[in-house]
Amino acid sequence: MADPDDNEAEATGLQHYSGETTRDSNEENMNDSFTLTSRHRGRSDTISSIVSGYEIMKEHMDKEKFIYLILASLLLYVGFVSAFAPRTSLSRDFRRFHSSRLTNAEVYRIYLNSLQQENKAKEHVYRYAGCMSNGLSDSSAFKYTLNEFLDMGYKPKVEEYYPWTGELVDTDVSLLKNSEVVYRASMIEDKIKGDPASHASRRQKGFHQYSKNGDVTARYVFCNYGSLNDYKLLLKKNIDIEDKIHIVRSGKLLPGLKVKNAELYGASSVIIYKDPFDDGKVTEKNGFLPYPYGPARNPSYIERDSVNYFSDTPGDPTTPGYSSKDPDTEHMPSVGRVPRIPSVPMSAKDVQPILAKLNGRGFQIGPGSDITDFESFTGPSSSIDKIHLHNELTYKIKEISSIEVNIPGIFTEGEIIIGAHRDSLASSSAGDANSGSAILLEIARGMSKLLKHGWKPLRPIKLISWDGERSGLLGSTDYAEAHTAILRRRALVYLNLDNAVSGTNFHCKANPLLQDVIYEAAKLTEFNGHEDRSLYDHWKYTSNATISLLDGLSSYASFQYHLGVPAAHFQFNSNDTSGAIYHRNSIFDSPAWLEKFTNSDYKLHNTMAMFVGLTTLMLSENELTRFNTHNYLKKTYDWYVGWYSNLSSAFPQDYELKNLAKRVLDLLKVATWEDSVQFDQQNNLLYKECREALPVWAFYKKIKSYIKLQRSNSKSKQIDQLFITHRGLKDREWMKYSLLAPSKLQGSVGEVLPGLHEGLVDIDRNEVIQWLTILLSQFSNIRYLLQ
Structure with a gap:
């Protein structure tokens, strides 16, 4: 049933139209003096009537009765308005008070129509292609982004930062036999038919950002994925x-x-393929067949990457925990945050x-290899x-820029941020980063x-x-x-677009x-232009609409793991x-590949x-922040139960630790199955209250709803933010979120309750006790908050 408020603007317009009068064409030609005289006479008669009425009332009614009559008239008028004025909801009032007459449905419709009628994504991808190299976007990518925002009517804000980073000079790998070069690797992808990006003049060799400069000649050994378990096995076998x-293969970590x-295990340098x-x-x-003839990987593919330890401390390794916003920012030595040996990527x-x-x-060693004539032997x-092996980069302080568009909201807090990066380690980069x-x-x-x-918008929106x-x-x-400080106070959600389209x-x-x-939005989004198929339908069919854990590989790390x-x-x-x-991260991440194998x-x-x-x-448009707290705590409960079962085997005779762990479990159980359920139910009722159309006289109900809404x-x-700790994780103080963090040993996957887990893995009683105490306090706080 439609909200009466939704028709208010239309009703007002109809009233205005019915009140208009159309002059007869003959009247328009009447004599001006006659018209002025008539108007003057009408005005004089009206004033005379009012004065006469006042004199009669003054003569027959004393002053006190006159005041009572005025008050009674006002009361009658207020009663009439209260009884017959259009009903409004608190939700609608927010917009009325700020001169906005668009309903939620109209906002969604206008937004979707604008994108359905025109799709400029291809133009953007091609304009960005070729703008990136050495890990930073060049001036053309910056200017294109800035100008596009300006052309749309925005007033973008540019912020400069000054990190310490590298630019490739050269990489080289040669095979020597008795000190003579018998083979030299190309260190760059092949030029292939049908892909202009592979023929571009700006092609550069493969490299690792933040790799140590060096020139090394040595025997070599194959170490599988380069995990700690691989190295332990190599030592066990006396290699x-x-x-x-x-030489290690990419993947796993x-x-x-x-x-x-x-x-750590004494390598002089590293090759990753x-x-x-x-x-x-x-x-x-x-x-x-391999690309460009088929969907398999091209054998000359090189995966460029960064080798700083950003799953421990992301960002500039010379400014850990603080920004390099000022050109004169003090830069510390990068020891412990970047490797001390050189490394290079190579193709198969x-x-x-x-x-x-x-x-x-x-x-x-390992699961097997598809490298021709190689049987996975370790060597040496x-x-x-x-x-x-030769690796050379020039390291210096270099300016980078974020471009920010702000759309102010009716509320000052609860900011929704959407971010996408425009830089790449290879030229072209149609999937990562141009699609985002x-x-x-x-x-x-x-x-x-x-x-x-x-x-x-009700809540402010920021695009970066x-x-x-x-x-x-x-x-x-x-x-x-x-x-x-500002983000912790104002930011509500961060939505990330990184490598947004590289498959189907x-x-x-x-x-x-x-x-x-997320589910609600997916159900309202058409998939791939099909009116009868939603994105949710496609998602459900391909992966049962599974929402996975966050890892540590993209821009959301700072928001989720550092700020909460x-x-x-x-x-x-x-x-x-x-x-x-x-x-x-290859030259083959091109518009040609994207169009051939995705859309x-x-x-x-x-x-x-x-x-x-x-x-x-x-x-943004909902007055109530409708977070699913029960699902949030249920996931946390399931995670904790998993580690709880390991405590007995790790510390079989430690009854103090077991009792503390049981207290945490009991507290989390109540928070999950009682407090969060009640909180979500109350929010559902409040959501309906905010949209209930009420008469004017019921304004006090809106005031009560507004107070509950704010709370x-x-x-x-x-x-x-209740799960942000001051101390951070052990040896990873920058990671302050106690529920989730990038895996310490892999980095490429998320790890739940990481502090507790790492203490159990190390069988470190003090660390386990500390994290159980922290979780006990945090779960107590969440219970108090939700009540």
């Missing part, structure tokens, strides 16, 4: 790995942690002649077979249409284009550290608080067993822009 060049482990075996079903060995094609020399030496190489930047601009375009209709993200999350981390299957990582709004701002990350990717293999019409970009925009509007919103905003 000589000291002072060798360690972040490149920086691979180099960190290799350094991508083994096609790890692509699953879609490989040349399984009969699939380039590394093949080197690995083949190891066959029959050492033992076979013979005394006459060595590698010469294109979608950010499309979201901005849709909202600019709303602003032209007089829209003002980051720089330096592929170099270890430089831009977003500097921003979060520069604005920590929808994937979501998000804080459990956001589950309901609930975050979500959205992608179309190909993490299945049949989709085309994505060429991340040539860029409708997936359009779908993502509609979905993220709707999610934002649903968070509930304040509580919802504090929920995640």
Whole structure:
């Protein structure tokens, strides 16, 4: 049933129209003097009548009775208005008081229509292509983003930061036999038919951002994925790995942690390559043709990456915990946050002649390899077979810029932030980062249409284009550290667009608080231009609409793990067993690849822009912050139960520890199954109250609802921040969120209750006790907050 308020503007217009009069054409030609005389005579008669009426009342009624009559008339008028005035809701009143007559439905409709009628994503992707190199966006990408915002009518704000970062000079790897060069790797992808990006003049060799400069000649050894378990196995098998060049395959853990482990076990330098075996079903060995002829990985693919330890401390490694916003910012030594040995990436094609020399030496390790003529032997190489590795970057303080668009809201707090980075480690980068930047601009375009209709969101919205993200999350981390106090006070949610379209299957990582709004927005979003199929339908079919844990690989890290701002990350990717293999951080991440294997019409970009925009509007346009606290705490309860069962085996005779762990469990159980359920139920009732149309005389009900609304919103905003600790995780003080963090050993996956988990893994009683005490306090606070 429609809210009477929704028709108010229309009703007013109809009344105005019915009150208008049309002059007869003959009257328009009447003599001006006659008209003026008539008007003057009418005005004089009216004044005379009023004066006469007043004199008669004065003569027959004393002053006191006259005042009573006036009061009675006013009371009668107020009663009449109260009885017959249109009913309004608190939700509608917020907009009326701020001169906004757009309903939620109208806001959604205008936004979606603007994107359905025109899709400029392809234009954006092509304009960004070729603008990036060395891990930072160049001036053309910056200018294009800035000018697009300006053309839409926004007043973007530019913030500069000054991190310490590297620019590639050269990388080189050669195979030596008796000190003579017998093979030299190309260190760059092949030029291939049908992909202009591979022929671009700005192509550069593969490199690792923050890799140590060096020139190394040594024997080499194959160390599988370079995990701690791999190294323990190598030592157990008495493989000589000291002072060798360690060759490791990508996957399982972040490149920086691979180099960190290799350094720990005495490597002189590291080579990281991508083994096609790890692509699953879609490989040349399984009969699939490589790109550009088919969906398998091109053998010359090189995966550029950053090797700073950003899963421990993201951002500029010389300004840990504070921003480099000032050009004169003090930069500390980077020791402990970047490797002390050089490393380079290589392609499967380039590394093949080197690995083949190891066959029959050492033992076979790992799950298998698709490198031709390589049987996964560890080596080390013979005394006459060595590698010469050269790595050279120029490190200096360099300016980077974030571009920020602010859309003020009726409320001053509860800010929704959407972020996407525009930098890349390779030229072209159609998937990562151009797809996210294109979608950010499309979201901005849709909202600019709303602003032209007089829209003002309830909550403020901020759109930010980051720089330096592929170099270890430089831009977003500097921003979060520069604005920590403001973000903790004002920010409600952070939504992330990183590598937004590199496949066809929808994937979501998000804080459990956001589950309901994400599902609702997905159900209202058309998938790929199909009116009869929603994004939720597609998501449900491909992955049962699963929302995964956040990890530590993108710009949301600063918001979720450092500030306690609930975050979500959205992608179309190909993490299945049949989709085309994505060429991340490579020259082959090009518009040609994107159009051939994802969507040539860029409708997936359009779908993502509609979905993220709707999610934002649903968070912004609702007076009540409708977080799902029960789902949030239920997930936490399930996580805790998992670790709780391990406590007995880790500390079998420690009854003090067991009692403390049981107290935490009991407290969390009550918070999950009683307090959160009651809080969510009350919020559902309050949501309905805010939309209930009430007569004027029931204004006191609106006041009560408004007080409850303010209280509930304040509580919802504090929920995640209650789990921010001052001390942070052990050896990772920057990570302050006690419920989730990037895995300490892998970095590429999320780890639940990380402080408690790490204490259990290390069988560190003091650490476990400390984290149980922290969780006991935090769960007590959440109970108090929700009551």
